[in-house]
Amino acid sequence: MTIKRQYSLPNCRLVLEGLNENAVESEQGSQRPLMSILIQAECYFAGEEQRLAGGREFLENLVKAVSAYAQEFLSGVYHPIDPNEKGDVIQFLQGETPNIHHLVWQQKAIGEGIETVEKTVRLDLNTVQMFDLVEAVDQFFADHRTLPELTLNLTPVSRRHRTAEVPTSERVTPLLAGVGSLAIAAALLFFVPIPEVQEPEPFRQETSSETEGETDADRETETEPTPTPPSPEELEELLANAPAISDPTEVRYLQRYIFRDLNQNWDNREDLTQDLTYRVSATLDGSIVGYEPVEGTPENASEDTPLPDLTFAPTNSEIAQPEPITQYKVVFTDNGILQINPWAGYQGTADFGPEIEDPDTLQDLIPEVADTLREDWEGEAAEQGELIFRVGVTEDGEIADYEAQNQAAFGRVEDTPLPELVNPSAAGMGKEEGTVVPQEPLGQFRVVFQENGAVEVSPF
Amino acid sequence: MSQSASDQSDRTSPVKTQSPLILDSLPDIPGVEDCSLRVQQKIDLILLAIEALELGGSEYMLATAKELELQSIVDNRVALWRMRCSNPWRRSHVRTRLTLKQGKALTLIASYRARQLTVLIRQLLVAQQQIQEKGLPLEQHFRLSDYLERFRAHFRSRMNPRRAKVAVYLADENQLNDLALSLLSQLLFCTGTYGLKRLWVSLFDGEVA
Structure with a gap:
């Protein structure tokens, strides 16, 4: 006989169907029979046609992701989950506003021994729906007669994952701030002096070639044009010309690249007395093209970070043809840990680019x-x-x-x-x-x- | 009687069996000896949100402390107030660290109060969702606007405007409302089966090695 267990909340219902391995035991005693094998797990949301369903691996991954996200929601600190080796991937992402939570469910199919993503389902849950899902899962954890080996396991995450003390609402700044920051970046780029292109002069070719680079550099600083504030039209044009990188895969790859770059080059970690927070703009080739202190970070504090060394000054032609950029919030914490997050929050689902399929x-x-x-x-x-x-x-x-x-x-x-x-x-x-x-x-x-x-x- | 007995034990030696049994429902956090400023700040803000939800909130908190037999830690209004003033944002911030026992006691009170207020918390969050979907201002909903107004008033009267982060909130009503709403949704997560434990462990996120 199959055993059915249901955890019902106003917005969410978790239904588990399974069996008892040892039927004899279940007939003894007056307790509810023990469900020790899961056949099918289903999860329904009120007013939502799409249901989630799967077997044991699905359920394990679901409860793990739900539990981690609940903690992330309470503390505002990112909870990485060790990905299960097999089975459907379930992920929760903070939405563009604090009361929206994206549920991403990648169904896997096994063909020739290799798992591939068969279908991706996305649901947007509001906070009350999200809580009802957490509560359904917690009631299941608390039920010792249903898969008792799955229990709630809570531990705080390491300070490495702590982003600066910013309310979640601020971390997920909506589009508006994105456009604003683009304008700032555009303005910043505008003030970068345009190096003059020097025609090689005959007499300089006769002198030692070793010093040539140096003289060139000197000349450039001498002939540096005085920057004039851009007119609103010019600014608008720049803004229009510097498109944002919007592909989530590119944003994530770039994020990892910049993290490695900054992390490897950040030496004097002990010197910080406060968190230093920057808005950093980068192009797709991994170049940092601008940064700006934010959230009370002093102007001159960047000396304690690798940012000045790693920032790449755009050349004349690059200003004329701005490359797409994206922005990150980078925090050098006072305890020597580097953190980086997309300025506009995590949007969309990133993958790993082209994959070997054979x-x-x-x-x-x-x-x-x-x-x-x-x-x-x-x-x-x-x-x-x-x-x-x-x-x-x-x-x-x-x-x-x-x-x-x-x-x-x-x-x-x-x-x-x-x-x-x-x-x-x-x-x-x-x-x-x-x-x-x-x-x-x-x-x-x-x-x-x-x-x-x-x-x-x-x-x- | 039991109160004075455990008071003494607190002074002489922290024998576990003498402290309120209910504290054992919350796990100790490995490597953590007392509460950090962040933890203290978070607990106080959660309690502030509860006060904005129910008139006479601090009286209910004391009653809850009694009900949970936590009087040896929170025995009167002053003790509760002093513990909450460990929040660095407070005007009357006191530079003492909360012990884990005190932190647990305040967490228990917050979570039990939240559970009592489950229906109201859900109603307000559903209302917020509906109002925002329609693109209307939050003030449209009487109870919600009441909550926000009270939260802002409590925050203004108790937090130190000379602290940079506090000043940011005080300068912008919308940010303060967002903080109030974010705390309200966190309170919802405290009302569940494992809400108490979830809140407690979440306080130490980013605090351990």
């Missing part, structure tokens, strides 16, 4: 990647817990991209061989290539450096 190639890559990593891995860093990464690999087995997936991995990436091995240009990514998004298809793998020193590679 299952045979993917299968062949697994041992290859595992061998490469094992060769360079001492197995020491994972003693305090396994390190999980997503790793993007080209058809030739070159590691082009990686991203930490759990807190331990985040903190100890430098102890793994990944920073040494990564070669973004193998996939056409990097400053020289003009884009930080892969141009070659990548296979995405989940790499786990285990506590016992083993390295495990599986499809992501």
